[in-house]
Amino acid sequence: MLTDMHIAVLGGDARQLEIIRKLTELDAKLFLIGFEQLAQPFSGAVKEKLENVDFSQMDSLILPVPGTNLQGEVETIFSSEKIVLTEQILNMTPSYCTIYSGISNTYLDQISKDSNRRLIQLFERDDVAIYNSIPTVEGTIMMAIQNTDITIHQSSIAVLGLGRVGMSVARTFALLGAKVKVGARKSAHLARITEMGLVPFHLNDLKDEVKDLDMCINTIPSLILNAGIIANMPSNSLIIDLASKPGGTDFRYAEKRGIKALLAPGLPGIVAPKSAGQILANVLSQLLAEDLEKRKEKS
Structure with a gap:
């Protein structure tokens, strides 16, 4: 009490x-x-x-x-x-x-x-962040469905970052049948991605890894999806940025290229x-x- x-x-x-x-x-x-x-x-x-x-x-x-x-x-x-x-x-x-x-x-x-x-x-706190990743993932699935004209199943998705949210997002989208690859920098994270049965890549190679994406889901709270990276993405791809404001995406350039980019911090408070x-x-x-x-x- x-x-x-x-x-x-x-x-x-x-x-x-x-x-x-x-x-x-x-x-x-x-x-x-x-x-x-x-x-x-x-x-x-x-x-x-x-x-x-x-x-x-x-x-x-x-x-x-x-x-x-x-x-x-x-x-x-x-x-x-x-x-x-x-x-x-x-x-x-x-x-x-x-x-x-x-x-x-x-x-x-x-x-x-x-x-x-x-x-x-x-x-x-790990407990809060891990529990909170559950409604975050559900909200991300909702946004993916609402903003694409393809199924998640068999779509090509890159998840950037293997923190507590990134791990939950990557695992869930893979379970829905997406072809998921995950970008990280730490060797331990790259090893964990492999252990999860997903495709790992180093973020230094991000420019080449985005060429064939249907969707890119970012969890890194720094400018990772800059103009140079976005220029290599298909124009019909979708960016969902889950990082805290202002996110990790150059939204101005994404709009200029005609790529739909959504900043979605605080999803749990919106969807659940x-x-x-x-x-x-x-x-x-x-x-x-x-x-x-x-x-x-x-x-």
């Missing part, structure tokens, strides 16, 4: 509703910031404007999966008001206050460091927000309970 814990939930999408539901069931006191337009009531949760919250009472702050942007703004679909998380706000919190976010960036890293507050990135939210809620409740226990031991 999380009785006596005071937690501020700042913005987010439908995934946050599962987090709110779980934490209120565990008897935490929640302050919902950026939820003015949310009609659904939660016992034990109150809606507040950012400026009215007493952050000196907060044990934890929960941010949406994307965290903040580089200006500190927090996205929310439940309010039209701007929410900005600042170092000044973090300095108001108790020294033991923990910030939870899906991912981070230089801004969020810096204000957490400057205020000496602990920042936990949930998507750095309830399941994706439950994944986050279960992990968060465990981490918050551990925080509470540690503080009790110290006191």
